[in-house]
Amino acid sequence: MSQVVVLGWLIVAGLTAVAANAKNRSAFEGFLVGIFFPVLGLVIYLIIKPNPQKTSTIKEGLLVNSSGERACPSCSELVKMQASKCKHCGSGITPITDAEASSAHEAVYGPMRSHRTILVLLLGIAVAVFGYFSQH
Incomplete structure (x- = not known):
């Protein structure tokens, strides 16, 4: 036994x-x-949740949560994925499309x-x- x-x-x-x-x-x-x-x-x-830092196939700031927000690359505060400027720190960010967000989501959660x-x-x-x- x-x-x-x-x-x-x-x-x-x-x-x-x-x-x-x-x-x-x-x-x-x-x-x-x-x-x-x-x-x-x-x-x-x-x-x-999976650790996205070890996923090298996605660019930083492309991982979007379920409410359509992502972390600002400069200050890590949540901003809308369509935002071109962070409302918290004022830094310029590149807006992302739904296709880019879906691709990043698949890269992290697909495996x-x-x-x-x-x-x-x-x-x-x-x-x-x-x-x-x-x-x-």
């Missing part, structure tokens, strides 16, 4: 590493969190869709293996 617990523990740690990697965070860090906080770590990495499929598949395998070993 202790082998099943250790196997389940390592599987959850691996799933946590996959979830961390899907959110543009260190897989090794995710694995360590999964080792020390197995279920809690997995849940945390599943609900946190999570494929990782989510892998994560669900691994979680299903883990449950099946755990169920098999717990009955024997």
Whole structure:
């Protein structure tokens, strides 16, 4: 029975590493969190937002939130995506189009869709293996 617990523990740690990697965070860090906080770590990495700083394919200031605002590149305050001047610091910014915002959103959140499929598949395998070993 202790082998099943250790196997389940390592599987959850691996799933946590996959979830961390899907959110543009260190897989090794995710694995360590999964080792020390197995279920809690997995849940945390599943609900946190991705880290856009590690995504080099998008330009700074193109990531738009659900209310159509983005961070000003100079002061990091939220401004409308169509704004050409920051209302907080007064610096000039380039307005962005819906297509640019969609492209940036896809660059950050798109990889999570494929990782989510892998994560669900691994979680299903883990449950099946755990169920098999717990009955024997």
